Amino acid sequence: MRPRRLLLALCAAAIGLTSGMSPAAAAEPPPEFGTDWHDPVTATPPVTTPNTTSCKVTVAETEFRDYTPYKSTYTPPKGCGDRWNKVVLRLEGSVAGRQYDRLGYLQIGGVEVLRTSTPEPSPEGIAWNVEKDVTRYAATLRSAQPVEMLIGNLVNDTYTGVIKVKVTLTFYAAEGGVKPAHTPDKVLTLDGARTEGGVHEGRLTTPRNSERIVAEVYATGSGGGCEEFWYLTVPDAAPYACKAKHGPYREVQVSVDGRLAGIAAPFPTVWTGGWSNPFLWYVIPGPRAFDVRPVEYDLTPFAGLLNDGKPHRVAISVAGVPEGQSGWSTPTNILVWQDAKATRVTGALTAHKVGDLANTTEYKPGAEHRLTSEGGHSLTVAGYVDTSHGRVKTTVARKVAGTSVHRWTDSESTDALRARWSDDETVTVDGRGPATTARAQRAYSMDGEITIGTGDRLRTVMTMGDREDTVTLRGHRRVGWSRLDDTYTGDAAYDQNVPRDQRHATGVSRERYRLYGPGVCYDRTLATAQGELTEDRQGC
Numbered sequence: 001m002r003p004r005r006l007l008l009a010l011c012a013a014a015i016g017l018t019s020g021m022s023p024a025a026a027a028e029p030p031p032e033f034g035t036d037w038h039d040p041v042t043a044t045p046p047v048t049t050p051n052t053t054s055c056k057v058t059v060a061e062t063e064f065r066d067y068t069p070y071k072s073t074y075t076p077p078k079g080c081g082d083r084w085n086k087v088v089l090r091l092e093g094s095v096a097g098r099q100y101d102r103l104g105y106l107q108i109g110g111v112e113v114l115r116t117s118t119p120e121p122s123p124e125g126i127a128w129n130v131e132k133d134v135t136r137y138a139a140t141l142r143s144a145q146p147v148e149m150l151i152g153n154l155v156n157d158t159y160t161g162v163i164k165v166k167v168t169l170t171f172y173a174a175e176g177g178v179k180p181a182h183t184p185d186k187v188l189t190l191d192g193a194r195t196e197g198g199v200h201e202g203r204l205t206t207p208r209n210s211e212r213i214v215a216e217v218y219a220t221g222s223g224g225g226c227e228e229f230w231y232l233t234v235p236d237a238a239p240y241a242c243k244a245k246h247g248p249y250r251e252v253q254v255s256v257d258g259r260l261a262g263i264a265a266p267f268p269t270v271w272t273g274g275w276s277n278p279f280l281w282y283v284i285p286g287p288r289a290f291d292v293r294p295v296e297y298d299l300t301p302f303a304g305l306l307n308d309g310k311p312h313r314v315a316i317s318v319a320g321v322p323e324g325q326s327g328w329s330t331p332t333n334i335l336v337w338q339d340a341k342a343t344r345v346t347g348a349l350t351a352h353k354v355g356d357l358a359n360t361t362e363y364k365p366g367a368e369h370r371l372t373s374e375g376g377h378s379l380t381v382a383g384y385v386d387t388s389h390g391r392v393k394t395t396v397a398r399k400v401a402g403t404s405v406h407r408w409t410d411s412e413s414t415d416a417l418r419a420r421w422s423d424d425e426t427v428t429v430d431g432r433g434p435a436t437t438a439r440a441q442r443a444y445s446m447d448g449e450i451t452i453g454t455g456d457r458l459r460t461v462m463t464m465g466d467r468e469d470t471v472t473l474r475g476h477r478r479v480g481w482s483r484l485d486d487t488y489t490g491d492a493a494y495d496q497n498v499p500r501d502q503r504h505a506t507g508v509s510r511e512r513y514r515l516y517g518p519g520v521c522y523d524r525t526l527a528t529a530q531g532e533l534t535e536d537r538q539g540c
Contacts, residue, residue, distance in 0.1 A: 029529035033494075033505040036124040037531025038283045042290060043486070043513035043524040047088045047133045053173040055080040059089075060106065060149045060167040069150040074108050074141070077171050082142045083180035086172040089114060089132045091165055096125030099161025101272040103222050104151030105331070106167060109140045110189045112331040114167075115218040115292035117271050118151060119285065120278045121161050122531075130290050134169070136335065138183045141169070184214075184335040190314055193332070197323070200330045201315035204256075206306045208344045211387050212337035213303050216294035217316055219252045219266050219330050227327025230320070231268050231419055231446065232406060234371050238363045240408060244322055247361040248419075249375030249402050251319040252330070254297050256305070257312050260354055262297030263379050265400040265423040266318070268446050270464065276450055277460035279492035279507040283528040287466040287486045287511075294333070298427050300394040301383030304347025319357065320375070339387045347385035351395070354379055369408050376401035392431035399424045416449035434475030443467045452496070459493035482517035506530055514539075 055077035062070040076082065089106075091114065099121055106114040113134050119126060134141075151163050174180040190202025206213060221227040226242035233244035254262040269288050272281040281289070299306075306312055316330040339345050355378035364370045382395040404419035423442040428435055445465035452458050465487050472480035492507030508529045515522040523539030 029532040029534055031506075031530065033279060033282075033503070033507065033531050035501075036122045037126070038528065038533045039126050040119040040128040040283055040285060040290075041526060041533065041536075042285060043511045043526045044291070045513070045515060045522045045524070047086070047131050049088060049170075050085050050172050050178045052085060052175050052178050053080055055171045055173075057169045057171070058166065059108065059147055059169055060165065062149070062165060064102075064104075064151040064153040064163040064165070065155045067150070067152040069148050072147045074145045074147050076142060076144065080171045080173040081175075083174050084135065084138060084171045085174045085178050085181055086133065087135045087138060087141060088170045088172075089130075089134045089167065090170065091116065091130040091167045092127070093118065093129070093163065093165045094125060094127040095119075095121040095161045095163045097121060097123060097160035097162075099153070099159050099163070101278075102151050102153050102163065103220070103271075103329075104149070105218075106147075106149045108137070108147055109145030111137055111140050111187050111333050112218050112294075113137055115220065115294075115331070116151075117289055117292075118163055119272050120282065122282075128290070132291055135181045136183055137187055138181065139185060140187045185338040186336040188334040188336060190332055190334070191311065195326070195330075198321050198326055198328065199315050199317045200332065201313060202332075203311035204306065204314045204334055205309070205311045206303070206334070206336055207338050208307050208309050209339045209342045210303050210307055210336050211300075211339045211345050211385050211392065213299040213306065214335040215254055215262065215297045215299055215314070215332060216335065217252060217254065217264075217297070217330050217332045218292055218294045219264075219316075219318070219328065220269060220292055221250075221266070221318075221327055222329050225327045227321060227325070228271075229274070230266075230327075231404060232415075232417060234406065235361055235363065238369060238371055239410070240369070241412065244320065246320055246322075246359055247371065247373045248404055248406070249320045249359045249373060251357070251375070251377055251400055252295055253317050253319055254299070255315045255317075256299065256302050258315075259352065260379060261299055261302055261381065262396075263377050263398055263400055264295040264297065265402060265421045265442070265444070266295070267293070267444055267466065268419070268421070268464075270446075270462075275448055275460045275462060276458060277492050277494070277507075279494055279505045280460055280462060280490040280509060282507075282531055283533060284488065284490075284509045284511045284526055286464055286488055298394070298396045299334075300385070301349055301351075301381040301396060303345065303385050304383055305349055307345055307347070307385075319377075320359065339389075341388035345385050345387055347383055349381065349383040350393075351380060351382035353381075367409065368414065369410075371404075371406040373402070373404045373406070375403075387431075390432050392429060394430075395426075395428045397426045413452040414450070417446060419446045420444070434477075437473045439471050439473075441469045456496045457493055458496050459491070461491045462489065464488045480518065482515065482520070485512075485514045487512050510535075
């Protein structure tokens with residue numbers, strides 16, 4: 001935390017350990033961190049794959065020493081067909097020496113397929129991996145495409161860590177009783193996309209027979225500066241290092257031709273140098289740090305407007321960021337499903353209701369300063385498309401909110417935050433047969449405190465939560481549901497302003513990832529002490 005003390009940048013992913021090890025099997029941890037520690041791991045479940053023919057393609061294999069993008073050409077695999085059941089991306093990384101956390105991306109055909117960040121290394125070196133289901137991008141992967149990848153890095157006499165990566169795609173054929181995945185017919189990007197004054201915008205021309213349109217935005221507050229820890233910013237009147245005129249409330253917005261089309265609460269990602277304490281994250285990163293999930297917006301109510309064959313202006317902005325200030329990255333993909341039996345799908349936007357954006361702060365000075373913040377917004381849009389299988393009406397209702405209490409002392413030797421965010425969405429599709437309603441309730445939480453005590457010893461205590469409950473109804477009958485709960489806790493301390501070998505760093509961390517649904521039960525717990533893995537347990 002403490003913005004001026006935060007180590008900048010980002011993380012990359014990890015599932016590199018055999019599951020099922022019992023707590024008793026773990027070695028006794030050392031009394032403090034040494035010069036090496038366990039490779040980074042996460043409790044996130046691996047991607048499930050079918051037992052069918054598979055083909056692997058290397059997309060990138062390189063070293064990052066500076067800010068020069070890696071470029072190559074992707075060629076589809078042979079021997080697995082072109083209608084796959086599953087496509088899995090795997091990043092394998094390694095780095096040794098001294099280095100900040102770094103943010104990275106991978107684009108294939110201009111489509112962002114991965115946004116990631118890197119762990120901070122030990123002097124002796126670490127290795128990690130990221131696994132991601134990228135089946136939804138199959139339309140792009142069916143033909144040869146340019147590849148661009150970058151993990152911006154700085155290597156010199158002080159920061160010696162060269163980041164080595166290899167990225168592959170494994171394709172699983174649809175054969176026998178294993179069917180092809182239902183994926184978008186096209187994955188589009190914004191033409192002429194540019195970012196100016198904190199707004200990312202471009203032109204979108206959809207096929208004239210589009211019947212479903214979804215935008216996905218890989219939104220991250222990043223690149224240094226205070227928007228990297230936006231949840232700690234305070235109004236100008238409060239004496240704190242990071243300022244924002246309207247305080248810490250943030251909301252990622254998408255507009256079509258100047259009209260608000262989607263709202264979302266950003267996830268409060270913490271990179272592996274975050275909260276002034278890399279010892280918290282050396283082995284277990286915070287939720288989503290290695291695999292930044294995009295925010296999704298169902299834009300189908302706007303399909304009738306977008307299907308006129310003309311380019312339309314799509315803009316992505318972050319409410320709450322001071323006007324003209326940068327600090328957010330919002331690359332955007334547009335997923336399109338087409339009506340195969342129609343050359344033109346017409347329709348109209350029938351409802352557009354925008355609630356008032358609430359954003360209030362209350363600052364109380366004192367020996368311990370205190371800022372209370374509350375914000376929220378709502379949006380409902382509805383529209384229809386006339387398809388070859390009849391008229392289909394889509395209604396999207398979304399409500400987001402954020403609350404926080406931020407406490408700090410004059411010197412910021414105590415700096416604490418308790419924050420909660422919610423993002424509730426309901427999408428109802430009414431065509432032939434009973435209407436289908438999909439509801440998602442997302443809840444994010446952060447409880448953290450930094451204190452600096454005797455001997456300039458800094459201690460960070462942190463709990464983070466990433467939760468989502470979903471249910472799908474057809475008519476009044478439940479046809480699907482899921483429950484996700486990813487919780488991280490950590491407590492680490494070290495002596496500041498001394499050589500590395502005199503920091504006497506200690507730290508414990510734990511992650512429990514639970515995912516339940518029809519036919520799904522996943523429950524994994526990881527725990528560490530002083531850089532050693534002390535527990536890896538599965539409950540299902």
